[in-house]
Amino acid sequence: MTISQIEACELTKNFDGLLALEQVSVRAESGKITAIVGINGSGKTTLLRLLAGLDMPSDGKILIDTKVVTTEELRGLCTMVFQKSIMLGGKVYDNIAYGLRVNRVSRREIPKKVKSALAFVNLDGFEKRKARKLSSGEQQRVALARALALERAVLLIDEPTANVDPANTMLIEQSIREAAHSRVIILSTHNLAQARRMSHSAVHLYRGSVVEQGETTSFFANPRDERTILFINGELQF
Amino acid sequence: MEHGEEDGALDPITEGLIRAIHLILSGDPEVYKITTLSLFVSISGTLLSCVWSIPISATLALRNFPGKRALKGLFSALIGIPTVALGLYLYLLLSRSGPLGYFQLLYTPYAIIVGQCILVTPIIVSFATSALESVDPEMRTLAKTLGASGIQTDIVVLREAFWGVALAILAAFNRAFAELGVAMMLGGNIRNVTRLLTTAIALQTAMGEIALSIALSIILLGIVLSLSLVVSLARRTS
Numbered sequence: 001m002t003i004s005q006i007e008a009c010e011l012t013k014n015f016d017g018l019l020a021l022e023q024v025s026v027r028a029e030s031g032k033i034t035a036i037v038g039i040n041g042s043g044k045t046t047l048l049r050l051l052a053g054l055d056m057p058s059d060g061k062i063l064i065d066t067k068v069v070t071t072e073e074l075r076g077l078c079t080m081v082f083q084k085s086i087m088l089g090g091k092v093y094d095n096i097a098y099g100l101r102v103n104r105v106s107r108r109e110i111p112k113k114v115k116s117a118l119a120f121v122n123l124d125g126f127e128k129r130k131a132r133k134l135s136s137g138e139q140q141r142v143a144l145a146r147a148l149a150l151e152r153a154v155l156l157i158d159e160p161t162a163n164v165d166p167a168n169t170m171l172i173e174q175s176i177r178e179a180a181h182s183r184v185i186i187l188s189t190h191n192l193a194q195a196r197r198m199s200h201s202a203v204h205l206y207r208g209s210v211v212e213q214g215e216t217t218s219f220f221a222n223p224r225d226e227r228t229i230l231f232i233n234g235e236l237q238f
Numbered sequence: 239m240e241h242g243e244e245d246g247a248l249d250p251i252t253e254g255l256i257r258a259i260h261l262i263l264s265g266d267p268e269v270y271k272i273t274t275l276s277l278f279v280s281i282s283g284t285l286l287s288c289v290w291s292i293p294i295s296a297t298l299a300l301r302n303f304p305g306k307r308a309l310k311g312l313f314s315a316l317i318g319i320p321t322v323a324l325g326l327y328l329y330l331l332l333s334r335s336g337p338l339g340y341f342q343l344l345y346t347p348y349a350i351i352v353g354q355c356i357l358v359t360p361i362i363v364s365f366a367t368s369a370l371e372s373v374d375p376e377m378r379t380l381a382k383t384l385g386a387s388g389i390q391t392d393i394v395v396l397r398e399a400f401w402g403v404a405l406a407i408l409a410a411f412n413r414a415f416a417e418l419g420v421a422m423m424l425g426g427n428i429r430n431v432t433r434l435l436t437t438a439i440a441l442q443t444a445m446g447e448i449a450l451s452i453a454l455s456i457i458l459l460g461i462v463l464s465l466s467l468v469v470s471l472a473r474r475t476s
Binding site for chain 2: 098
């Protein structure tokens with residue numbers, strides 16, 4: 001399924017009285033990368049989990065192409081790559097094939113899709129390798145391939161290169177850029193250089209609220225909010 | 239010098255060991271029968287217990303409900319239940335005048351199976367619950383983002399905890415295989431009918447037949463250690 005945009009409207013999330021997100025509104029379009037930036041604990045992961053349909057918002061709604069969607073519908077439209085790459089036991093092939101199997105992709109199609117997904121992240125021929133024996137960078141690329149194989153309309157990526165070496169970072173960024181041509185990508189990162197390199201638009205979250213958002217070039221060149229200026233200069237604290 | 243050594247006779251332990259090796263190597267029919275019945279009873283009791291213990295463990299580990307902590311505490315406390323006490327209560331239930339006397343199970347191998355499967359239930363439940371709880375909670379989140387349903391997500395966790403659950407079952411089998419109280423009280427130690435390795439060892443030792451006792455204990459220990467070794471090797475190679 002192809003969509004043109006996903007929109008979070010005034011999302012609020014409380015965890016046992018602790019306000020993690022407060023009336024956050026964000027819009028991300030297909031064919032573009034939207035970066036969610038902010039210091040640790042600013043609510044980036046919480047926002048991605050709500051958009052992925054993993055958690056229920058306390059208030060607010062999420063729209064796909066102007067239609068309000070439920071968390072269940074979101075799980076069918078979005079997939080997520082986590083900061084810590086979690087590998088299922090077994091081979092790389094099993095990791096990528098798992099999502100395809102539970103989504104009832106035909107048995108004949110699965111090997112082709114696995115191969116194609118691995119090629120996309122430059123891991124050709126890794127099918128038989130044990131997933132947990134790979135380096136953290138390779139595991140993160142497998143996680144990306146696993147998400148891409150599902151061909152979901154929205155790909156949510158949480159700090160994909162936080163624990164990855166520069167060579168793997170470059171390969172991951174290249175794969176994400178290519179993947180963005182046909183889907184919505186929302187990338188959460190506290191790496192400002194990465195956000196500047198990769199995204200078309202940027203959103204600054206601070207203490208669970210959006211303090212500034214706009215086109216990446218102007219976001220970094222002419223930040224308007226005082227907190228964004230401090231964040232870009234590396235002086236913002238929680 | 240000891241009296242036996244003066245006469246050129248071996249001490250009881252050495253003599254017992256030699257006779258034990260002879261009994262094992264010669265394939266003594268009685269030793270063989272006792273061993274196979276012990277295996278049958280303990281394997282049956284353990285597997286029967288798995289039918290309810292594994293689902294109980296999965297519920298305790300993967301679901302939240304009122305009284306969960308108390309239930310887990312109860313199962314942990316029951317691990318140390320004295321086998322003689324359990325044997326006594328089951329004896330009262332299964333005896334001819336008891337509520338389950340109609341089934342005429344007392345002094346049959348089936349009575350021992352019933353007793354052993356109740357005895358090992360807390361072991362399987364407690365250890366398997368711990369194994370399931372030790373699986374990274376993000377594994378469930380990952381499965382959900384890949385499109386897994388609730389049951390498919392539970393299966394992912396069960397698969398991840400496979401070796402932990404296998405060790406719980408092994409510990410349960412070892413407990414059943416090596417216990418005496420239930421086998422004695424419910425089986426009655428009837429020759430060729432309900433005589434197991436443990437009850438035979440107790441009887442032969444009381445009768446002064448140290449050699450046969452040692453032979454049976456070597457078999458008992460050998461089976462327990464071999465099984466543990468096999469599981470450990472299988473775990474390593476997987």
